[in-house]
Amino acid sequence: MFSLKMRASRNGKHVSGAERLVTEEKIEEISSELIKRAMGHENGVPDFINLKIEKVTEKINNLKHLEIKTVHSTSKETSRVIARNLLKNELEKYYLKNGKDIEKIDELIDFAFKIIDEGNMRGAAILDLDGNRLETDSNRGIRVKNIDTTDELSEKILGNSSLSERTVDAIAIATKVVNCGVISELCTSDNFSYTTGYIATKDGYFRILNLKGNGEVGGRVFFVENSKIDELYDKLENMPVIVY
Ligand code: PML
Structure with a gap:
C-alpha cells in the first residue's frame, strides 16, 4: 500500500488537506482526485499544493x-x-x-x-x-x-x-x-x-x-x-x- 497526503494553501494559509491509503495501481487515479479536491475547495483556489506519496511498510489495520x-x-x-x-x-x-x-x-x-x-x-x-x-x-x-x-x-x-x-x-x-x-x-x-x-x-x-x-x-x-x-x-x- 501507499500513503498519499495532499495539503494545499493560499498566501501561506491552509486551504485543504486529505489523505488516502491505496494500492500501487491506484496511485495515479487517486493523486488526480486529491489535486481536484484541492483545486475545487470551498476556501478558494490554492497557490501551493503538496502531494506526498510514500510506501507503507507497516501492517494495515x-x-x-x-x-x-x-x-x-x-x-x-x-x-x-x-x-x-x-x-x-x-x-x-x-x-x-x-x-x-x-x-x-x-x-x-x-x-x-x-x-x-x-x-x-x-x-x-x-x-x-x-x-x-x-x-x-x-x-x-x-x-x-x-x-x-x-x-x-x-x-x-x-x-x-x-x-x-x-x-x-x-x-x-x-x-x-x-x-x-x-x-x-x-x-x-x-x-x-x-x-x-x-x-x-x-x-x-x-x-x-x-x-x-x-x-x-x-x-x-x-x-x-x-x-x-x-x-x-x-x-x-x-x-x-x-x-x-
Ligand atoms: C469537519 O469536516 O471539519 C468536521 C466534520 C464534522 C461532522 C461531519 C458530519 O457531518 O458527519
Whole structure:
C-alpha cells in the first residue's frame, strides 16, 4: 500500500488537506482526485499544493466503522446538552474506575467546549480526566494520520443525500481514535458555515446538528484515561488504518 497526503494553501494559509491509503495501481487515479479536491475547495483556489506519496511498510489495520447515528436538534443549546450527556455517560465509567469525583465531569466538558470554541488549532487537543492538556504542542494539537476508508464505505455514506465527504473523513478519524483507546472525541467543524459536529465513543459516531452556531470556529478534543502520551501520539499519527 501507499500513503498519499495532499495539503494545499493560499498566501501561506491552509486551504485543504486529505489523505488516502491505496494500492500501487491506484496511485495515479487517486493523486488526480486529491489535486481536484484541492483545486475545487470551498476556501478558494490554492497557490501551493503538496502531494506526498510514500510506501507503507507497516501492517494495515482494518477497522469496522463506528455506527453513524444522526441526532436532530435545531438549537445550539439543545445540541450541547445532548453532547454533554453523551460525553458524561461515557466519561462517568472512567471516573468511577479511577476513583475520581464524577461531580467534576461538567467542568471537564466545559473546558473542552471552551477549547473548540476558541478554534485556532490545526489538530486536536488531548485532555485527561483531570483536565490536563497532553498535546506536545498546544497550538498545533495532534493530527490523526495514515487513515482511509474503503470504497464501499465511502459509497455507502455518500449514497445518503444528507451526508458528504466530511462524514467520510470524520468517520475515519473517529473510528481510529476510539480504537486507539481514546474514550471519546468531541468535534465541531473549522468550516464557519458547517454547524454539524459529533461525539464519538465506542457506542457510535453521534452526528449532532447545530453543535455550533453559523459563522463560528471549531475544533477537536480527545478525552483520554491515562498519560501514555508518546504511545498514543505514535499510534494516532503512524498506525495505518483502513476503516470499512
Ligand atoms: C458530519 O457531518 O458527519 C461531519 C461532522 C464534522 C466534520 C468536521 C469537519 O469536516 O471539519
